[in-house]
Amino acid sequence: MSDLINAFQMAQAQFDHVAKQLNMDPQVAEILRWPSREFKFEIPVRMDDGSIRLFFGYRVQHNDVRGPAKGGIRFHPSETLDTVRALAMWMTWKCAVADIPLGGGKGGVPVDPATLSVTEKEKLCRGWVGQMWRNIGPRQDVPAPDVGTTPQMMGWMMDEYSKLVGQYTPGVITGKPVGGGGSLGRTEATGFGAIFAVREAMKHLKIDPAKSVVAIQGFGNVSQYAAIGFNKLLGGTVACVSYWDRADRAAYTVSHPKGVDPKFLQSITDQYGSIDKEQARKAGYIIEEGDAWITKEADVLLPGALEGQINAESVKRVSSRVRIVAEGANGPTTPEADEVFKRNNIFVVPDFLCNAGGVTVSYFEGVQNDMNYYWTREEVLQRLDTKMTQAFNSVLEMSEGEKVFMRDAAYMVAINRVVKAMELRGWI
Ligand code: NAD
Secondary structure, three states, X not given: OOOOOOHHHHHHHHHHHHHHHOOOOHHHHHHHHOOOEEEEEEEEEEOOOOOEEEEEXXXXXXXXXXXXXXXXXXXXXXXXXXXXXXXXXXXXXXXXXXXOOOOEEEEEEOXXXXXXXXXXXXXXXXXXXXXXXXXXXXXXXXXXXXXXXXXXXXXXXXXXXXXXXXXXXXXXXXXXXXXXXXXXXXXXXXXXXXHHHHHHHHHHHOOOHHHOEEEEEOOOHHHHHHHXXXXXXXXXXXXXEEEEEOOOOEEEEEEOOOOOOHHHHHHOEOOOOOEOHHHHHHOOOEEEEOOXXXXXXXXXXXXXXXXXXXXXXXXXXXXXXXXXXXXXXXOOEOHHHHHHHHHOOOEEEOHHHHOHHHHHHHHHHHHHHHHOOOOOHHHHHXXXXXXXXXXXXXXXXXXXXXXXXXXXXXXXXHHHHHHHHHHHOOOO
């Protein structure tokens, strides 16, 4: 299989592979290979200088048989309909593997949000909802933040939707700011959730977490809390993190011989996950240009940036010490690199299992919005731990029972649940 396939073709290829193993009826498989619904729309925005700039918005609802579609909205310059389709499909499997009653959706706008003023960002968010409001809602499709979008943006979007429907509707969107309908624990949910899964993987592989080392790609929402969690919850060492420097248009790896202090690095990181390298250097950090993170001597690799980062080429530089690859990002490993991990018996915690913590707490946020009663941070994180542990163990059980790798096992658990719901609702 070529490395040049796009994210959606990759998502379809992964699905096809498992559908075959499950002997799935090809007619049912065909339904699940494609999104149920897709929206592409214009969002004209009056910019601060008085000009009108045209943006395009996307929303894809892949499958909603188990509950309303659920998935983030990404603002990124290289967003395409196909990346949104892939991410929507992965959301279907993610919600199913986490066993939360939601389906799969995703949205996006090809834009670099860092090039917009606050007012322009607010107009873009409100414009997105202005086009989509008839087709989203707490019982239809519930968006959330993703790369390039923030809790504040979710607050604007919720406000716009509430105005359009004429009633306060916090459950239309999750990832809202705390105090504006958000849930405590949402910010750290994806990163901590990944660490709960890593902890279970270490139990299984009999690795001592306190003696373990992780190398992390990215330093945005997911990677920051994965790093903090690896340090605080497991007592392990974070060898490095990495980030994309917008000014230099280059990626950097930031490491420290004694392990990085994620909280310090967080204090010198901007809202887009870019680290101030001068301040890091002053504090004794080593800055290397490129993707040196992948070469570090570590027990765990945690790609937490973007898709396609571990590919046929970069996988050759992975250290032989690595035993676990915990996919914090969506689709970070190409099928060719995946084959290398299988051959080398590296334990992969696949993306839609590993990063299901975010959507799980998003689900808790919706539940709290419905109840109009809010849990403490400890209650949220405890429930998250329970859900992640259950999800991990159901996949591990499938992997051992069917003698398949964890990614295939996660697909099997998820697809079985989705197909079961289709049968129960009489769709097939
Ligand atoms: P983010 O925008 O907060 O952070 C992305 C980080 O990746 C930034 O630090 C950026 O500098 C870095 N980065 C980008 N390109 C890079 C490169 N080439 N090399 C090194 N670093 C690079 O995004 P996020 O919310 O942390 O999401 C990261 C990934 O996790 C995405 O794949 C997203 O879809 C997935 N995800 C996010 C959530 C969530 O709750 N935020 C949930 C599930 C999955």
